[in-house]
Structure formats: C-alpha cells, structure tokens
Amino acid sequence: MKHLLFDPIILLILLCIGNNGIWARLEKSFVSNTYLVEFEPKTNVSLYLASLDIQHRIRHEFGQMNAISLSFNNSQDASLFFDQTRSKVKRTWPVTSVARPNAQTLKVGKSEIPGLFDHYHNTGVMKIREELGMTGKGIKVGIIDTGVDYTHPALGGCFGSGCRVAYGMDFVGNDYNGDSEPNPSSDPRDCNGHGTHVAGIIGANDKEHQFTGVAPDVTFGAYRVFGCDGSSADDVIMKAMEQAYEDGMDVINLSLGDIGWPDSPSSVLADILTTKGMIVVAAAGNEGNKGIFEVGAPSLGKNVISVASTDNMKALAHPIQFGDNIIGYATSSGNPFAIGEAEMVSVSDTFLTENDACAPITNINLFGKVALIGRGGCYFSEKVLNVQAAGAIGVVVYNNEPGLVTPSLNNDPMIHIECAGITKEHGELLFLHTKDTPEEIYRFSDEDISFPIDTAGTISSFSSWGLAPDLSIKPDVSAPGGQIFSTFPMDRGSYATLSGTSMASPHVAGIVALLQQAKGGSRSINVSDLRAKLISSSLPFNIYNTSAFESVARQGSGLIDAYRALRLSTKVTPQQIQLGDLTHTGTNNEYTFTIHNNGRMAADYTITHRASGTAQGYKMDGSHIPMKRPNLLLGHRVEAIIESISPEKLSIPINGVSNVTVRIRPPENYADMPPSIYSGYFVITKENDPFDTLHVPYAGLTSTLGDLxxxxxxxxxxxxxxxxxxxxxxxxxxxxxxxxxxxxxxxxxxxxxxxxxxxxxxxxxxxxxxxxxxxxxxxxxxxxxxxxxxxxxxxxxxxxxxxxxxxxxxxxxxxxxxxxxxxxxxxxxxxxxxxxxxxxxxxxxxxxxxxxxxxxxxxxxxxxxxxxxxxxxxxxxxxxxxxxxxxxxxxxxxx
The missing domain is CATH 3.90.280 (Phosphatidylethanolamine-binding Protein)
Incomplete structure (x- = not known):
C-alpha cells in the first residue's frame, strides 16, 4: 500500500475522483443504480411491480424476453427491490454503457467511384446480382447505429412510408451521451455519420455516381441509439433491437459493441430474436492490437453472425507525385495537404529506424520541408512536435507493418503542421527516392485517386482476435471492412472512406438480404440454415505474404461468398468444432459432424484437412503477459495432430445424412509453447461440384485456460x-x-x-x-x-x-x-x-x-x-x- 503525503491538491484529486471527476472518463462503464432484470417466465411483471412500494423508474420494457430495465434513486432502494423480488427474478445485469462506434475515417471526393468495388466480385455479390437479378428488393434491413441521413439521394432522400428509409425511431436525441437522459423522437436522422456509412454499404443506390451498396433495393429501418457524441447503454440498444423485430425487419446490423460475454444481455436478446426469425449480424470489434479473446458483444451471441474485417482491393486516397511515381496518403482529418508542393527529407539514414523522430532533431535541416519518418517508438504527436520544432511544414509517416497508417494527433493544440500516413511499401519507395534524388520537389494534389491496397483480401490489422471467453469460435466469417467507400451525411461531404469491422458487418447484412430474397423473402431462411450456408461456404484466406491459412481465431471460416452460399446443396452440422482447452476436450479427442445431402441426386464426398497458423497469444518468458499482436506460428510441430478422419470418403443418398468422426489432438510440442490457439479446417469436397466445397473450422487452446x-x-x-x-x-x-x-x-x-x-x-x-x-x-x-x-x-x-x-x-x-x-x-x-x-x-x-x-x-x-x-x-x-x-x-x- 502506498501512502500519499497530506497535500491539498491530492485531497482535491481524491474528492474529484470520488465524484466522477478526473478519472471518471477512464472508469465509467455502468449506469448508476440502473439494472436490466429478467423475471421468471410466469411472472406478470407489470402487476408485480405495481404491488411493490419501492421508488423506481422503468426505462424500458421488453416483450421478447420477460424483462425490464429500471433505475432507482439510490442503492438503498435498489437493495430493497432485490430483497423483495428475489424469488421472482431469474437474472439481473447492471445497465452498461456502450461506446459509440469508433472507425478510422478518411474523407474523400467522389472521383473514380466505379473502380472501388472489386470486392463485390470476391464476395460473390456481383455474380448473384448479375446472374440471378437479386438486389434485396422486398427485404427489410434494420440499422441500429447513430441513425441514417435519409436525405441522401443514394438512400432515397426521404423518411417514412414509401421511402427507402421507411421505418425507424430516435431512441435518444442529439444531446444524449450515455449519462444524460434520453429524449426520444420519431426522427432517426444521423448527426454523426457512422450509421449513414453503414446504410450505404448495405444498400445505397446512387445512379449519378454509379455507386451501389450490396443490396441496392432493400428497405431500411433506422434505429438511432447514439447522440451526436458520447456513448449509449445496452438497454437502449436492446430496445431498438426489439423495435426492429416488431417492425418486421428481416435482418438487423449492429456495427457496435463492447467487451462482452456470450451471456451479456444484448447477446441473450439477439439469440432470442434469431430463434423468432430475424437474423442478427454484428461487428466482431476493432481491438486487433490487444491480442486474443477480444471479440465483443453482441456478436458473441450463439446464433449471431460475428464478422471480422479484410482489407479492400482498392481505395481512394490523396496522391503524392514524385518523378514517375504516384502514391496515396491519408490524414486523420480526411483533408488533403494544403502545402501544394515542397521538398521532402528523410529524418533518418536507415529505413525502419527504431524510434524515428522520437527525440529532438538537431542534425538535419527541415526548414520549409516535409519530413519523412517511420512509425513506432513513441506517439505520433511526439514525432510531429519534434519535426515541427526543427522547421518542417509537414510530415509523412510510413507504417512499420503492412497496410496504410492514418496518424492520429488527438487535436493536439501545439501541432500546427500537416501530417499524413502511407504504407510501409510506399514508405520504402519514398525513402529511397529522397536519398537517390535529393532536393526534388514533391507535389501534393487535392484530386483523389484510386490506389490498389497491398494487403487486399487479408485480415485488417484492426480486426479483433477471438476466441470467445468460453473458447467458442468467434468471429464466424470475414468481409471487406478496411478502406470502404460509402455514403456520409450530406452536410459532411456526402461520401467518405471508413475502416472497421463496422464496415464489414453491413456487407454481410446486405448479403443476407440477397439470400433471403433469392429464397422467397421475408425471413425465409431460419438462422440455423443461414449460418450453415454462410460459414460452410466461406473461403479461408492466407496470412499476408504467406501460403498458410490465417488463424480461425482471426478470420472465422473465411471470406464470405454469397454466390457459393446460395448454390450449396450440402449442409454440415455443427458448422464449427469447438475443441476447448486441455481439460475441456471431446472424449478421446473425438468430434463428430454430420453431412446432409440436400441435392437432387446421390453424391460422393471426400474429407481432407488444412491447418491454419497457430496464434501464440502469450510471451515465451513464462510471465503469461498477453501479447498485443500474437505471433503466427507455422509448421508441422505447431499444428493440430489429426489422428483420424473416419470415413475419409463416403456416398450419401438424396436427402440422406452421414456422420464423420475426427480425432484431433493438440500440436506435437504444445507443452513447450506458451498458451496458443491452434486451428484449421476440414474440407468437404463434393465430387464434380466446385460450389459444394465446404469448410468446417475448428479451434482450441494449447493449455488449460483455468490455469492461466x-x-x-x-x-x-x-x-x-x-x-x-x-x-x-x-x-x-x-x-x-x-x-x-x-x-x-x-x-x-x-x-x-x-x-x-x-x-x-x-x-x-x-x-x-x-x-x-x-x-x-x-x-x-x-x-x-x-x-x-x-x-x-x-x-x-x-x-x-x-x-x-x-x-x-x-x-x-x-x-x-x-x-x-x-x-x-x-x-x-x-x-x-x-x-x-x-x-x-x-x-x-x-x-x-x-x-x-x-x-x-x-x-x-x-x-x-x-x-x-x-x-x-x-x-x-x-x-x-x-x-x-x-x-x-x-x-x-x-x-
């Protein structure tokens, strides 16, 4: 225990902290004296509450689960309530704050839009639209988010009956921040931008600029649960989920979430709603720099489709021109450099120097020039302040890992020069050019240009790692979410490029709409069949710059493919194999899945195996400190041992089923490894039908989770x-x-x-x-x-x-x-x-x-x-x- 000296300043800090003061921003997560209470099934909640002489206020009543959220004036009233209701209450949760969705933003213009959608080919969207004419017409998609700017021409231009955004509600009001009182209204218009961007990914239809979302004819429901700033609360989000169900939404998208568990209340309600026919799609989370076990709720729900992010094929970016080269850059503001042109100088003599520009710069002339520096070693703001002090008028930061970096300066008032981010590969190109061609002038154009993305089709660096806390497989599938162009509020430029699993989730929601239309519309596919189609038909992809599969804990079953999902005539149950840890395994390490032949004739199948990279989640030093970025281990000794697949070949009659039993053991040297997630896929190949190749993902932990x-x-x-x-x-x-x-x-x-x-x-x-x-x-x-x-x-x-x-x-x-x-x-x-x-x-x-x-x-x-x-x-x-x-x-x- 540390003793503080008696100091009036320290005492003031203590009092502030105790009164939601200076640390409240770091601490705040629960709404004080506010609970979500689920009652036993036969309890008449309204009559029962009326019989209690306890001061309380009901925030929301839920019709799809026998529950309410209510607040009390003080903890004594809460205690009295729970004492008197103990025999009637099944479960209770404190109402939790949920952070407003956080996506990396790059605002851009509308040039070269048609070339930005190659990923529609990779996810089967273009094929299902062109060959089958599916556009999502007649399908209702609910968006639970910051609202939707329905005045946007690509989203219909109006709100209400006969409009594209035909349903919706504002549950909170502009000034709501998670702590303040909600001020609901009937107008769900977006004042933030996130929800409008999500809506465009699902179903924008802008004929003037040739931009369409995945399902351009869906009908929207806009359910606003965030104010212009701040957070929301899980009971507000849950009420919006119920309203979407009652409005007849066929699928809802939740590009939001927080640290959670499969039994978090939003996950529980999501599972209930899926059993009633509404499909729930949710973002896995953007905590890729925090290591394993970071997927958030509500995507952890058993029947919820949890979506990871891959990087797009192309993106609009501001160009830097030098010699015969043009490369793209991003800024945290989204605005291009106002510099026009200037000389560029590398601060270091070595590419990828550690701690580049982290100390005052005294040995190089940067006056009136743009500084080129590498990422890493200290905060972006420290680097920028150092080059600014040395006279630079701008700075370009290159990444120290694959992908584009967008430097965040957190509106530091001390910084008055411009800052841009580029990829590692382009950083090396610039670095060599500054050394080979000193004193050259570099031009910063304000015309946006489409650039290929080096990491296209691989996992986005921000995408959260699974597994779920109970070692179930999450995320379920992956979809494009890195550098996605879509609609934005009209008063904020009308279009923007954002990155996040928030952008991947609506891509999947749009695909669900296409599949529902193809199968007859209006909740025509139950959640079990839909999950089976999406998970089994997805295609596992490789770790960047390798020929090895990315971990199941990162990509789920792989990149979603709408066309393959629709064409599948084979079903496998369960869709995933949860191996658990060393003490929670199958009997004799055996697991069984069932193959259902729903085709028009008998079929022959072959079962094979492909291992994925093993995700080393902890350091080798024995301290069990989780690694922010897990190492991906490759090779036979770190892969699962597949002792048997029985049978490896089988014939199944029309409408017949057959079981396959596999025996899976931890890797050969698991005892010498720090806790790691090993994973892979069983590949089910139907003879003479390439579209009926299915993947069954599995994943397990190399140690005993309870021993960590x-x-x-x-x-x-x-x-x-x-x-x-x-x-x-x-x-x-x-x-x-x-x-x-x-x-x-x-x-x-x-x-x-x-x-x-x-x-x-x-x-x-x-x-x-x-x-x-x-x-x-x-x-x-x-x-x-x-x-x-x-x-x-x-x-x-x-x-x-x-x-x-x-x-x-x-x-x-x-x-x-x-x-x-x-x-x-x-x-x-x-x-x-x-x-x-x-x-x-x-x-x-x-x-x-x-x-x-x-x-x-x-x-x-x-x-x-x-x-x-x-x-x-x-x-x-x-x-x-x-x-x-x-x-x-x-x-x-x-x-």
Whole structure:
C-alpha cells in the first residue's frame, strides 16, 4: 500500500475522483443504480411491480424476453427491490454503457467511384446480382447505429412510408451521451455519420455516381441509439433491437459493441430474436492490437453472425507525385495537404529506424520541408512536435507493418503542421527516392485517386482476435471492412472512406438480404440454415505474404461468398468444432459432424484437412503477459495432430445424412509453447461440384485456460492509495489489472486482526471482466472506497463504473458468492447454511457461521482493515478458493 503525503491538491484529486471527476472518463462503464432484470417466465411483471412500494423508474420494457430495465434513486432502494423480488427474478445485469462506434475515417471526393468495388466480385455479390437479378428488393434491413441521413439521394432522400428509409425511431436525441437522459423522437436522422456509412454499404443506390451498396433495393429501418457524441447503454440498444423485430425487419446490423460475454444481455436478446426469425449480424470489434479473446458483444451471441474485417482491393486516397511515381496518403482529418508542393527529407539514414523522430532533431535541416519518418517508438504527436520544432511544414509517416497508417494527433493544440500516413511499401519507395534524388520537389494534389491496397483480401490489422471467453469460435466469417467507400451525411461531404469491422458487418447484412430474397423473402431462411450456408461456404484466406491459412481465431471460416452460399446443396452440422482447452476436450479427442445431402441426386464426398497458423497469444518468458499482436506460428510441430478422419470418403443418398468422426489432438510440442490457439479446417469436397466445397473450422487452446494467471500481481499492482485514514472525505483509491479475462472479480474488506471478511466493498463486485493492457496503468479496474460495505452484489455493481457485465443468478450465484467471501472450503456439509445465503433480509446484519456481517452500504466501525482482491479463473468454481487468484492489501485505518 502506498501512502500519499497530506497535500491539498491530492485531497482535491481524491474528492474529484470520488465524484466522477478526473478519472471518471477512464472508469465509467455502468449506469448508476440502473439494472436490466429478467423475471421468471410466469411472472406478470407489470402487476408485480405495481404491488411493490419501492421508488423506481422503468426505462424500458421488453416483450421478447420477460424483462425490464429500471433505475432507482439510490442503492438503498435498489437493495430493497432485490430483497423483495428475489424469488421472482431469474437474472439481473447492471445497465452498461456502450461506446459509440469508433472507425478510422478518411474523407474523400467522389472521383473514380466505379473502380472501388472489386470486392463485390470476391464476395460473390456481383455474380448473384448479375446472374440471378437479386438486389434485396422486398427485404427489410434494420440499422441500429447513430441513425441514417435519409436525405441522401443514394438512400432515397426521404423518411417514412414509401421511402427507402421507411421505418425507424430516435431512441435518444442529439444531446444524449450515455449519462444524460434520453429524449426520444420519431426522427432517426444521423448527426454523426457512422450509421449513414453503414446504410450505404448495405444498400445505397446512387445512379449519378454509379455507386451501389450490396443490396441496392432493400428497405431500411433506422434505429438511432447514439447522440451526436458520447456513448449509449445496452438497454437502449436492446430496445431498438426489439423495435426492429416488431417492425418486421428481416435482418438487423449492429456495427457496435463492447467487451462482452456470450451471456451479456444484448447477446441473450439477439439469440432470442434469431430463434423468432430475424437474423442478427454484428461487428466482431476493432481491438486487433490487444491480442486474443477480444471479440465483443453482441456478436458473441450463439446464433449471431460475428464478422471480422479484410482489407479492400482498392481505395481512394490523396496522391503524392514524385518523378514517375504516384502514391496515396491519408490524414486523420480526411483533408488533403494544403502545402501544394515542397521538398521532402528523410529524418533518418536507415529505413525502419527504431524510434524515428522520437527525440529532438538537431542534425538535419527541415526548414520549409516535409519530413519523412517511420512509425513506432513513441506517439505520433511526439514525432510531429519534434519535426515541427526543427522547421518542417509537414510530415509523412510510413507504417512499420503492412497496410496504410492514418496518424492520429488527438487535436493536439501545439501541432500546427500537416501530417499524413502511407504504407510501409510506399514508405520504402519514398525513402529511397529522397536519398537517390535529393532536393526534388514533391507535389501534393487535392484530386483523389484510386490506389490498389497491398494487403487486399487479408485480415485488417484492426480486426479483433477471438476466441470467445468460453473458447467458442468467434468471429464466424470475414468481409471487406478496411478502406470502404460509402455514403456520409450530406452536410459532411456526402461520401467518405471508413475502416472497421463496422464496415464489414453491413456487407454481410446486405448479403443476407440477397439470400433471403433469392429464397422467397421475408425471413425465409431460419438462422440455423443461414449460418450453415454462410460459414460452410466461406473461403479461408492466407496470412499476408504467406501460403498458410490465417488463424480461425482471426478470420472465422473465411471470406464470405454469397454466390457459393446460395448454390450449396450440402449442409454440415455443427458448422464449427469447438475443441476447448486441455481439460475441456471431446472424449478421446473425438468430434463428430454430420453431412446432409440436400441435392437432387446421390453424391460422393471426400474429407481432407488444412491447418491454419497457430496464434501464440502469450510471451515465451513464462510471465503469461498477453501479447498485443500474437505471433503466427507455422509448421508441422505447431499444428493440430489429426489422428483420424473416419470415413475419409463416403456416398450419401438424396436427402440422406452421414456422420464423420475426427480425432484431433493438440500440436506435437504444445507443452513447450506458451498458451496458443491452434486451428484449421476440414474440407468437404463434393465430387464434380466446385460450389459444394465446404469448410468446417475448428479451434482450441494449447493449455488449460483455468490455469492461466488472472490477477496481475507485481510490485505496483494491485495497489491501494490511502491518505492516512480512510473516511467519507478521504477515500482510498484501488486499482487492479487482469492479465486474463475473469468470470468474477471480488473485493472484500477484512478485519485486520482476524482476517475475517466483513463484506463486499461498494464497487467491488465485477462479473465477467475483460483483461487489461498491463503496459497502461490507467487500463484497470479503478474505484474509490470510503470505508463502507455494500448490501448485495447488485449494490456493489451499481457503485462501480467500469467493466462489462454478465447476468447474476439471484439464487445459486449469491450463495456461491458468500461462500467465496468466507473462509476456504471444505464446508461442514450442512446444507442448512444455504438458507442463510439466499434469505438476505433488510436488517443490518446477515448471520453466517454464527458471525455478524454488516451490509447495506453500512460504514464500518473505526478500526484497522485490509482489502482482499480475488479474481476467478476461467471455468473456475465460485465456491473453490483454489480457483481464485488472491491479493491482500496491507493494513488500512478507517476513522
């Protein structure tokens, strides 16, 4: 524990932090005293709530699940509510903030538009439209996003009956930011741009500029869940999902999400809606620089189609001309350089120099010139400030990995020169030219030009890594999402190029519309059949510049292909094989899938195998610190061992089915590897029919997930910062980091003399938390403590402001929780104690093992205490203390 000196400034900081101050931006994730509550099936929610004399406000009522979201004036009202409703409540979640979609933006003009859509050929869109005439006509597609600028000519120009955007609602209003009160209206017009861009990818139809979306004749529903700035809340998003279902949407697109779990509330509702016939497509996430296990909810839903991103074939960019060469560049503002022309000088004498321009520049004349520098070693702003101080009038940053870089300067007021980003390959070309042809003038034109993308058809660097936290396979498929040109609000240029899985997801939603039209329209394909078609027909692609398949944890089943999906006459179930980890495997490492021949005649099939790159998720040093960018390992020793495929050849009659059993073992040297995801595909080839080649992806972990350290414990983490004595006006600061996702992080107060627990601290109950960046001390669970304890886990969740959430079973999980708080098992075997765990009264104490445990936000008596931080391992038992990582603080005085 670190002690702060008595300092008025520090005390002011402490008070600000305790009152949603300077760290609130880093902490905020839950909506205070607000819950989403799912009741038991036979409960009449309206009548039941009317019978309770408890102050509350219903935010949303849900018709497709027996649930409501409601808020309370304070945690005492929340505690009273949950005490009285315990027998009626099935699950509860704290309402979680969801960040506004974050996509990398490059605004451009409308020149050379027709040449930007080669990816329509690669995903089968052009073929299904040209050969079969499918355009999505008659299919309703809901867009749950920032709204849609329906005044855009490519999107119909109007809103309401008879318009392309025929359905929709604004659930929040312009000023809503996630914390403020929503101000709903009937007008879903976009004031941000993201939703308009998504709509264009799905179904724009601009005949003047020859730009069409994937399904240019669909009917849109626009459901606005974000204001012009800020975040939203998961109950708002869920209400929009239900409204889309009730409006008859055949498919909805969710280009949004946050750290989540398959049982996050939005994922649960998404699964419910898919069973009722509406297809749900969602972005996998843009956390490619955070390593494995980073796919977000709601795309983690079992039946939701989770979409990863590949880079486009071509993109519009601003050109740099030199000699006989023209290359493209991007700026964070989207605007071209105003420089016109200037000399360019490389800051370093070596290409890809480490820490290029990270220190003051004193050995080179940059006055009136554009500086060429490499990415890496420090923040973009540091580099730009250094070259600016040396006299440069602009800077071009080349990438240190494949793909185009768009430097972000975060509106730094100290920077007044222009900054552009280019690819690594173009950086080398520029670097050599500056050395070979010094003093040449480089021209920066404002005319946008179409450029081929070097990384076309491979995974986008920003696309999140799977697997899901329960080791199920996510993402499911991939689609173009890097450098995608589409519609933008009319008052912001009308068109723009954006990058993100937010752009890949609507591509798939548009394909779903084409398939639904081809099969008769209006929810004509059930979710099981649709997932089977899309997953099985997708084509795995290679790691950039190699002949090896990209990991299943990154690309899912591969690049989506609408034409192949439509032509499939064979179905395979299940579509994916979840191998689990070393302790959660199939019996004898055997797994079975079933091949269904839905063709017009008997068919012969051959089953073969292709391995993918193995994703090394952790470092080799044994510290189990997750790698931001996993290494992709290639070679026989790191691939799965396929001991048998039985049978390898088979004949199946018309409408017949046959089982195939495969035996899959971890790689040969798995014991010498850090935790890694190994994966691959079983290839089902139908004789004489190239369109009936199916891929069945599999993936597993080379170690036992539950054995991986969860709580980051070193000299500085966890930490408790205390100013002498903890109290209501001098709170302690608590910070902890996870190096692996955890089903439960629990922080309790202990009596320092006896080490007996006295209760959960407010903010000390964190169900299902994603892991943190251990290199960033601000990426952590952070909370303040004033020397009190919460009444229930619900109160503890409401008090904190960070993390994602999962449902809490109000019976069994509470019983397990209080066992976890207490001394380690074994218990005495007397199940009568269970009544004490479940029967929490509204008195001041709860009897357990003949001892008194204060609760209900009660201040602890003056004395010496400790804090105990516990993080449950994946697949861990709530009741088994051995399944937790535990850290106990030094003594903390409470006055």
């Amino acid at each position: 350290p969860v709580l980051y414990i070193n000299q500085s983490m966890p930490e408790v910062l205390v100013d002498r004595i903890v109290g209501p006006y001098s709170p302690a600061l608590i910070r902890a980091q996870l190096i692996h996702s955890s089903p439960l992080v629990l922080i309790t107060a202990l009596d320092a003399e006896t080490d007996n627990p006295v209760g959960i601290i407010p903010g000390g109950y964190w169900p299902f938390v994603g892991r943190h960046d251990t290199h960033n001390i601000n990426d952590a669970l952070m909370m303040t403590w004033k020397g009190d304890i919460a009444a229930t886990p619900e109160q503890a969740m409401a008090t904190q402001s960070g993390s994602s959430s999962m449902a809490v079973d109000l019976g069994v999980n509470h019983r397990k929780l209080f066992r976890a708080v207490d001394h380690p098992p074994p218990f005495d075997g007397d199940d009568d104690h269970n009544n004490n765990y479940e029967n929490i009264s509204d008195t001041a104490t709860m009897e357990y093992h003949s001892r008194s445990v204060p609760y209900v936000g009660k201040r602890l008596p003056r004395g010496i205490y400790k804090l105990k931080v516990m993080a449950l391992h994946a697949f861990g038992d709530y009741e088994n203390m051995a399944d937790y990582d535990t850290w106990i603080s030094p003594n903390i005085p409470i006055g």
